[in-house]
Amino acid sequence: MDWFPVQGAPPPSAECDGSENGWMDDLPADFGKIYSTGDHQGLVRVDEDRQKTCVCLCVCVCVCVCVCVCVCVCVCVCVCVDLLPADGAEDLTRGFLQEILNILLGFICKSNQRNSKVLDFHHPHQLKDGLEGFSLDLPEHAETLEQILVDCRDTLKYGVSTGHPRFFNQLSSGLDVIGVAGEWLTSTANTNMFTYEVSPVFILMEEVLLKKMQSIVGWSEDEGDGIFCPGGTISNLYSILVARYRVCPEVKTKGMGALPPLALFTSEHSHYSVKKSAAVLGLGSESVMVVTCDERGKMIPAELESSILAAKSKGLLPFYVNATAGTTVYGAFDPLAAIADICHTHRLWMHVDAAWGGGLLMSDRHRRKLQGIERACSVTWNPHKMMCVPLQCSVILVKKPGLLQECNKLGAEYLFQTDKPYDVNYDTGDKSIQCGRHVDVFKLWLMWKAKGSDGFGSQVNKCLENAEYLYDQLKRNSDFQLVFKHKPEHSNVCFWYIPPSLRALQPGPDRDRRLHEVAPQIKGRMMEKGSVLIGYQPFGDKVNFFRCVFSNPATQPEDIDFLLNEIITLGADL
Structure with missing residues (x-):
């Protein structure tokens, strides 16, 4: 079978030709062009075996699926009901999904090209109004598969490439190919994590x-x-839920009226989810006592002790302490061993929020920063952050076996029958506050098989090496000022860019006011240009500063150099 351009259609560009990369070697002969980033292209497919010809439109990504059975069928006239489970739809379904795969492959490859954009930014009103045939409006009648393919392409086009090596905006970044494969398989399996009978392997x-x-x-x-x-x-919420149940089991049946006035403790640098969870669980955000940190962002143990004693003197019952291993902004690690001593003295539940820092446990070089975590009653750990597992993948670990089940079990008889023909201890759904639960385990399991524990450790080491490289560059460059002088403990690096117009100003309110406006303006220009993305925020008495985080092992020192040069270029006239 050969493909020929329709008269008047531009030829496919070489970079978009899947055959050049060997991608088409395993495709059925019935299926043609792999993705393209070019304009609309018309292609004629000549089926030499059947001597039939079909003319169809390859839309933008060269997504053209023509399937000859008795007549030629193409995606420009087919709709979703023509796919499986429709009779005789195997070829069309295979072709359609192959083109979806081609779009995804194209996006993954482009995400790793440094000359590609991190984002193609449009304001909300622009996306709502529709762009180049891409509309968010929902139709009354089925649209063609051709349009569905275009919608898939454009959804990626107008989104953010979080797998790009110059995306520094969030704690979760990167795009691991093994993890992506695991997520695809998970979606295809389309099962639930409540019972062994419907999810034996995943359980x-x-x-x-x-x-x-x-x-x-x-x-x-x-x-x-x-x-x-x-x-x-949600992992942090579970920790408070279980800790509350341990101190007052009657709350499960009798509600908040069974509780004495409770107090829980967390640092001023901790994640906002602690207060949010207290509000959701009916304890109220005011039950959360905020503990002072040192200049590096670490909880001060003596301040924790004082706060506990103060709560007791007010008639409150302290029951829970949240220690953070890797704070969101500064990347600080609370002194876990000292906090564990205090929790032991006062018989308090110690939780470690290692959502961000848990990945360092995989590194022989850096796991010492979490010394004392083994004494925790519960731990939150997010592999979708430092371990680069595709979102979402988070774990709550509870030290005491059976406590999760006791706290949450209701024994719904339509799911959790006790007379099943297997060990019903594997029906784990009653540990959860959810009923339906997405399969988040397979992608992590598959990545662990592919990399091994040492592979994850190498990834973590690389990310922290990048942070140290950025720190060293900032120290040498007078255009920038570090938020704190200490070396980064984690992969967070916080800094200000000082434009030329502010360098002669003495520290004070006027300089702070003007400096506060610098990071947002640079970020806005950055988004419009789409070349790189980094976050910013104020914190306490500190005006807006940039926070660069590294969790994508694909990032190289030259990407960090590019980031700094881009900030200087975009902010020079401020």
Whole structure:
């Protein structure tokens, strides 16, 4: 079978030709062009076996699927009901999904090209109004598969390439190919994590992963329980939920009226999810006592002790302390061993929010920063951050076996029958506050198989090396000022860019006011240009500063140099 351009259509560009990269070697002969980033292209397919010719339109990404059965069929006239499970739809379905795969492959490859944009920014009103045939409006009648392919392409086009090596905006970045493969398989399996009968392999994978992670934390073989959660906020909520149940089991049946006035403790640099969870659980955000940190962002143990004693003197019952291993902004690690001593003295539940810092446990070089985590009653760990697992992938680990089940079990008889023909202890869904639960385990399991523990450790080391490189560059460059002088503990680096117009100003309110406006203006220009992306924020008495975080091992020193040069270029006239 050969492909020929339709008269008047531009030829495909060489870079978009899948055959050049060997991508088409395994495709069925019935299927043609792989993705293109060029303009609309018309292609004629000549089927030499059947001597039939079909003319169809390859839209932007050269997505053209023509399937000859008795007549030629193309995506420009087919709709979703023509796909499986429709009779005789195997070829069309295979072709359609192949083109979806081609779009995804194109996006993945482009995300790793440094000359590509991190984002193609448009304001909300522009996307709502529609762009170049891309509309968010929902139709009354089915649109063609051709349009569906265009919509898939444009959804990626107008989104953000978080896998780009110059995306520094969030704690979760990068695009691991093995992880992506795992997510594709998970979606194809389309099952639920509540019972063994509908999810036997995934349930066992979860058990294996939880045991492995508990061992890495430092718990013994007979300690530990846990569950995969939809994000670190929910994992932290579980920790408070279980700690509250431990101090007052009656709350499960009798509600808040069974509780004495409770107090929980967290640092001023901790994640906002602690206060949010207290509000959701009915404790109220005012029950959260905020503990002072040192200049590096670490909780001060003496301040924690004082706060606990003060709460007791007010008639409150302290029950829970949240220690952070890797704060969101500064990347600080609370002194876990000292906090564990205080929790032991006052018989408090110690939780470690290692959503961001847990990945350092995989590194022989850096796991010492979490010394004392083995004494925690519970741990939050987000592999979708430092381990570069595709979103979402978060775990709550609980040291005492069975406590999660006791806290949350209701025994819905339509799901959790006790007379099933297998060990019903593997029906883990009653540990969860959810019923339906997405399979988040497979992509992590698959990546662990592909990399091994040492592979994850190497990734973590690379990210922290990048942070140290940025720190060294900032120290040498008078255009920038570090928020704090200490070397980064994690992969967070916080700094100000000082434009030429501010360099002669003495520190004071006027300089602070003007400096506060610099980072947002540079960020706005950065988004319009689309070349790089980095976050900023104020914190305490500090005006807006940039926070660069590294969790993508694909980032290289030249990307960091590019970031600094881009900030200087975009901010020189401010």
